[in-house]
Amino acid sequence: xxxxxxxxxxxxxxxxxxxxxxxxxxxxxxxxxxxxxxxxxxxxxxxxxxxxxxxxxxxxxxxxxxxxxxxxxxxxxxxxxxxxxxxxxxxxxxxxxxxxxxxxxxxxxxxxxxxxxxxxxxxxxxxxxxxxxxxxxxxxxxxxxxxxxxxxxxxxxxxxxxxxxxxxxxxxxxxxxxxxxxxxxxxxxxxxxxxxxxxxxxxxxxxxxxxxxxxxxxxxxxxxxxxxxxxxxxxxxxxxxxxxxxxxxxxxxx
Numbered sequence: 471x472x473x474x475x476x477x478x479x480x481x482x483x484x485x486x487x488x489x490x491x492x493x494x495x496x497x498x499x500x501x502x503x504x505x506x507x508x509x510x511x512x513x514x515x516x517x518x519x520x521x522x523x524x525x526x527x528x529x530x531x532x533x534x535x536x537x538x539x540x541x542x543x544x545x546x547x548x549x550x551x552x553x554x555x556x557x558x559x560x561x562x563x564x565x566x567x568x569x570x571x572x573x574x575x576x577x578x579x580x581x582x583x584x585x586x587x588x589x590x591x592x593x594x595x596x597x598x599x600x601x602x603x604x605x606x607x608x609x610x611x612x613x614x615x616x617x618x619x620x621x622x623x624x625x626x627x628x629x630x631x632x633x634x635x636x637x638x639x640x641x642x643x644x645x646x647x648x649x650x651x652x653x654x655x656x657x658x659x660x661x662x663x664x665x666x667x668x669x670x671x672x673x674x675x676x677x678x679x680x681x682x683x684x685x686x687x688x689x690x691x692x693x694x695x696x697x698x699x700x701x702x703x704x705x706x707x708x709x710x711x712x713x714x715x716x717x718x719x720x721x722x723x724x
Contacts, residue, residue, distance in 0.1 A: 471499055471500075471502075471710070471714050472499050472500045472505045472695060472713070473504075473668070473669070474495070474670055475622075475642055475717050475721070476623070478505060478506060478672070478674060479687075479688065483674040492525075492688075494688075494689040497689070498692045500688045500689060500691055502723055503526050504527050504607065505519055505526055505527070506558075506560065506581070506622075507534075508528045508531065508536060508561060509539055509543060510532065510542075510550075513531060514529065516529065517553050520555040521545045526555075527556070528555055528556050529559065529560050529561070530556055530558075531558075531562040532579050533562065534562065534565040534597060534609065535569050536571070537569075537571040537580075538570075544708070546594065547559075557592065557593075557721045558593050558594065558595050559593075559595070559678040560622070561595045561598070561622055562650075563622075564597075564604055564650070565601060566599065566668055567599040573604070577608060580607070581611075584609075584617055588612070590614055593618045593721060594618070594619030595620060596639070598626075602612050602626060610637075610639055619641035619720070620639055620668060620720065621634050621640070621642060623642065623646070623676075624641045624642060625646050625652075626658065628654070628657060628658050635684060636689075641667055641668070643694065643698060644670045644672050644676055644694060645672075645677055645678030645679075647698060647701070649682060660702050660709070667716060669694055669717075671687065672686070674687070677690060679693065679697070695710055
């Protein structure tokens with residue numbers, strides 16, 4: 471069994487054929503899927519999809535690109551976090567790569583959501599891009615308070631990996647690993663401890679080889695699993711069982 475810890479199957483790209491998408495996922499061994507919200511209205515759609523399908527769960531959050539939506543949006547995320555089948559807060563975090571929101575807006579939104587996760591006893595799905603020093607500094611403000619979660623779409627190097635692991639976070643790898651030309655990313659992927667590794671698609675984005683150029687979907691996580699098993703020199707069955715157990719533990723999906 472595989473678990474897609476980060477999809478967006480509630481997006482419009484899947485509206486016309488979501489039943490077929492889920493059937494293909496099941497046929498590929500992907501039996502549990504988390505669909506992840508990016509802002510207040512989008513998170514509501516994620517919750518609605520999760521409530522409609524037995525093997526789909528939702529995460530609700532305010533992405534750093536949407537951190538300027540303000541306090542009302544955060545309050546709506548907080549309201550949505552109380553629904554059944556909401557099993558995480560996020561995606562949320564810090565992004566210095568191309569976000570049009572300010573770092574103050576991003577940090578304000580991230581703190582709100584970390585505190586919401588602590589209040590709800592829910593894990594976090596963190597988005598961190600070109601912002602690991604700031605992210606670690608902010609996260610350290612909550613040291614000892616029980617923040618838990620993962621770094622979504624991890625594509626940094628070993629120093630960032632070590633910093634994330636030091637803070638007890640899981641590492642989520644996706645199709646980027648199958649086509650990256652950056653050896654530091656592959657080196658980090660090899661070094662993720664097997665008990666801290668989970669898999670994701672981030673669909674409809676980042677389709678892995680051999681599906682490059684197509685809409686990504688949860689079934690494609692099988693390609694990423696196969697690639698990582700070969701990269702890391704591990705039996706595929708071991709990687710699948712470990713990443714599934716890790717995701718079930720983190721998100722209480724047992």
